[in-house]
Amino acid sequence: SQTAKKHTFQAEVNQVLDLVIHSLYSNKDIFLRELISNASDACDKLRFEAIKNKELNAEDLHIKVDFDKEAKTITVSDNGIGMSHDELIENIGTIANSGTKKYLESIAKKDKADANLIGQFGVGFYASFIVAKEVEIKTRKAGAPADEAWNWRSDGKNDYTIEPISKDSHGTEIILHLQDDEADFADNHRLRSLIKKYSEHVAFPIKMLEVIYPEKDEDGNDKPAKEPEYEVVNDATAMWKKNPGDLKGKDYQAFYKQISNDFNEAAFWTHNHIEGTQSYTNLLYVPKKAPFAMFQNPDDREGLKLYIKRVFITDASKELLPNYLRFVKGVVDSNDLPLNVSRETLQDNPLLKKIRSGLVKRVLGMLKKKTNDSEVYGTFWKEFGDTLKEGVVEDFSNREAVLKLLRFASTHNDDATENVSLDDYISRMQDKQDKIYFITAESYAAAKNSPHLEKFKEKGIEVLLMHSRIDEWMMGHVQEYDGKQFQSVAKGKINLGDEDKDKEDKTSEEDKDFLKKLSEQLKDHVSEVTASTRLVNSASCLVMDEHAMAIHMQKLMEQAGQ
Numbered sequence: 001s002q003t004a005k006k007h008t009f010q011a012e013v014n015q016v017l018d019l020v021i022h023s024l025y026s027n028k029d030i031f032l033r034e035l036i037s038n039a040s041d042a043c044d045k046l047r048f049e050a051i052k053n054k055e056l057n058a059e060d061l062h063i064k065v066d067f068d069k070e071a072k073t074i075t076v077s078d079n080g081i082g083m084s085h086d087e088l089i090e091n092i093g094t095i096a097n098s099g100t101k102k103y104l105e106s107i108a109k110k111d112k113a114d115a116n117l118i119g120q121f122g123v124g125f126y127a128s129f130i131v132a133k134e135v136e137i138k139t140r141k142a143g144a145p146a147d148e149a150w151n152w153r154s155d156g157k158n159d160y161t162i163e164p165i166s167k168d169s170h171g172t173e174i175i176l177h178l179q180d181d182e183a184d185f186a187d188n189h190r191l192r193s194l195i196k197k198y199s200e201h202v203a204f205p206i207k208m209l210e211v212i213y214p215e216k217d218e219d220g221n222d223k224p225a226k227e228p229e230y231e232v233v234n235d236a237t238a239m240w241k242k243n244p245g246d247l248k249g250k251d252y253q254a255f256y257k258q259i260s261n262d263f264n265e266a267a268f269w270t271h272n273h274i275e276g277t278q279s280y281t282n283l284l285y286v287p288k289k290a291p292f293a294m295f296q297n298p299d300d301r302e303g304l305k306l307y308i309k310r311v312f313i314t315d316a317s318k319e320l321l322p323n324y325l326r327f328v329k330g331v332v333d334s335n336d337l338p339l340n341v342s343r344e345t346l347q348d349n350p351l352l353k354k355i356r357s358g359l360v361k362r363v364l365g366m367l368k369k370k371t372n373d374s375e376v377y378g379t380f381w382k383e384f385g386d387t388l389k390e391g392v393v394e395d396f397s398n399r400e401a402v403l404k405l406l407r408f409a410s411t412h413n414d415d416a417t418e419n420v421s422l423d424d425y426i427s428r429m430q431d432k433q434d435k436i437y438f439i440t441a442e443s444y445a446a447a448k449n450s451p452h453l454e455k456f457k458e459k460g461i462e463v464l465l466m467h468s469r470i471d472e473w474m475m476g477h478v479q480e481y482d483g484k485q486f487q488s489v490a491k492g493k494i495n496l497g498d499e500d501k502d503k504e505d506k507t508s509e510e511d512k513d514f515l516k517k518l519s520e521q522l523k524d525h526v527s528e529v530t531a532s533t534r535l536v537n538s539a540s541c542l543v544m545d546e547h548a549m550a551i552h553m554q555k556l557m558e559q560a561g562q
C-alpha cells in the first residue's frame with residue numbers, strides 16, 4: 001500500500017536468516033517455541049514496567065495461538081509490552097546481540113553452521129521463516145494510543161515494510177503465512193502438542209480455542225454448534241515455585257531447555273526453597289556441554305534470571321554468581337528484594353550479596369554430591385573443570401571447597417584421565433611425606449615423562465601431573481590444602497628424606513671440580529649447576545628457582561610477546 005515504507009535488513013540479518021533457514025531445517029518445530037518465548041518475554045517486560053508506571057495495565061497477561069487451515073496461517077499474539085516503530089526497526093531489523101556477531105564470524109570460517117549453537121544467539125524470531133513464506137507483525141506499545149500501531153511485513157529476503165495501522169489492544173501479533181508444504185502446522189493437535197513439548201512451563205497462560213465436536217440431540221439431529229472458547233493449554237505456573245517432590249526429571253529438563261536455548265539436556269540441577277533471614281527459591285542447572293561463547297567473554301554471560309516475587313527483573317548472571325561458576329543456568333526468585341531494584345544498583349545490594357554467597361555454596365554443594373558418580377562428574381569435569389579452577393584464585397573464602405572438587409591426572413594412574421582428587425592423593429601419601437607434589441607442563445606426555453619424576457617414581461611417591469594452561473597460574477596462587485603444602489617437583493630443593501640429604505652434602509672433590517667447569521661453560525644460560533639426587537636415569541635436568549615461573553609458562557609469555 002501507499003503508506004507502507006520499505007526498509008532493508010542489515011547485512012548480518014540476511015546472513016542469519018540464511019543460516020537459520022538452512023541449519024535449523026531439521027528442527028523446524030522450534031519456530032513456535034521461539035515466538036512463544038518472545039511473547040512471554042514481552043509479558044514479563046510489561047509486568048515489570050507496570051510496577052513503576054501505574055498507567056500501564058498488566059492484568060490478565062497471556063499468549064494466544066490461533067490458526068486458519070484454509071488461509072494457511074498461524075498467529076501468535078500477546079498482550080505484553082509491544083513495540084514502537086523505532087523498536088521494531090531496532091529489534092527485528094538489526095542484530096544488536098554481540099554474541100550473534102561473534103557466532104557469525106566463527107562460522108564464516110567453517111562452512112557448516114552448527115544447529116546446536118545457533119539457538120544460543122537470539123536468532124529466535126527469524127526461526128519463523130523456516131516455515132513461513134511471509135511474516136507479519138502487528139504491534140502496539142503499551143501506553144501508546146490505538147492509532148499508534150504498526151504492521152511489519154517481510155518475506156525474509158533483503159527487505160521489509162512498515163505501515164501505520166490501528167490496533168485495539170496493546171501487545172504484539174505475529175502472523176505466519178505458511179509455505180505451501182508446511183501448511184500442516186496449521187492444525188489444532190499439532191500446535192497443542194508443540195506447546196506441550198516446548199512451552200509447557202512458560203509462566204503465562206498459553207491459550208487456544210477449544211475443539212468443538214459435533215453433538216447430536218436425543219432424536220439424532222445435529223445440535224447447533226456452540227461458540228468455541230479459549231482454554232489454557234500449558235501448565236502456566238512458575239515452575240520453580242513448586243515443591244521439588246511434585247516435579248519429575250522431565251519437567252526439569254523441559255524447563256531447562258525453555259530458559260537456556262540449549263538443545264542438549266541439563267546434566268544435573270539443584271532446586272531449593274530457602275527460608276530464613278533471606279527467603280528465596282533457586283533452581284540451578286549445570287549444562288552437559290559448555291556453550292559456545294563461554295570462553296570468549298565471561299562478561300557477556302547470561303542464563304541466570306532474577307525474579308522478585310515471581311516478577312522477572314533481569315538476567316543477573318554476573319550479580320548472582322562469580323565468574324568461575326558462569327556455566328550455571330537457572331532461576332532465582334527472591335521474596336525480600338524490593339521490586340523497584342534497578343540493574344545498576346543490584347550489584348551493591350546487601351541482600352543480593354547474601355543470596356549470592358548462598359548460591360555459591362549451593363552450587364559447590366551440588367558438585368560435591370556429584371563427585372560420588374564418577375561418570376557424571378567425569379563428564380562435568382571435562383567440560384567445566386578448567387573454568388572451576390579459576391575459583392581457586394578468584395574465590396578465597398571458598399578456596400578449600402573448590403580445591404576439594406578438582407581432579408588431576410597423576411602418576412598413580414597409567415593414563416591421562418583426570419580423576420584424582422587432593423583427598424585421594426593425601427590418603428595415599430607415604431608415612432613421612434608432608435607435601436603434595438605436582439608438576440606443570442605443556443601436555444600430559446611432557447608431564448609424565450619429565451626427568452623430575454624419576455626419584456619420585458623410584459620411591460613410589462605420587463605426583464600430580466598438571467597440563468592445562470590454567471594450572472601454572474592457579475598453582476602460583478595456592479600454597480596448601482588440608483594443611484599440606486604444595487610443592488612443584490621442578491622447583492627449588494626437594495628433600496625426600498634424610499638419607500638423600502646426606503648424599504647431597506657429600507659431593508666428592510672430583511664432582512665439585514666437574515660442576516665448577518660446567519657452571520662456567522653454562523654461565524650465560526643457568527644460574528647454578530649442582531649435584532642432585534632427584535634424578536635416577538637421566539644425566540641432568542633444569543630446575544627452577546622456588547618462585548620462578550615454570551618453563552612452559554615462560555614460553556607462553558614469550559609467544560605472547562611479553
Ligand code: ADP
Pocket residue numbers: 034038039041042078080081082083091092121122123124125126171172
Ligand atoms: P531474543 O528474544 O533473544 O532477544 P528474538 O529474535 O527472538 O531474540 O527477538 C528479537 C527482539 O524482538 C526481542 O528481543 C524483542 O525486543 C523483540 N520482540 C520479538 N517478539 C516480540 C514480542 N512478541 N513483543 C515485543 N517484542 C518482541
Ligand code: MG
Pocket residue numbers: 034037038122124125
Ligand atoms: Mg527470543
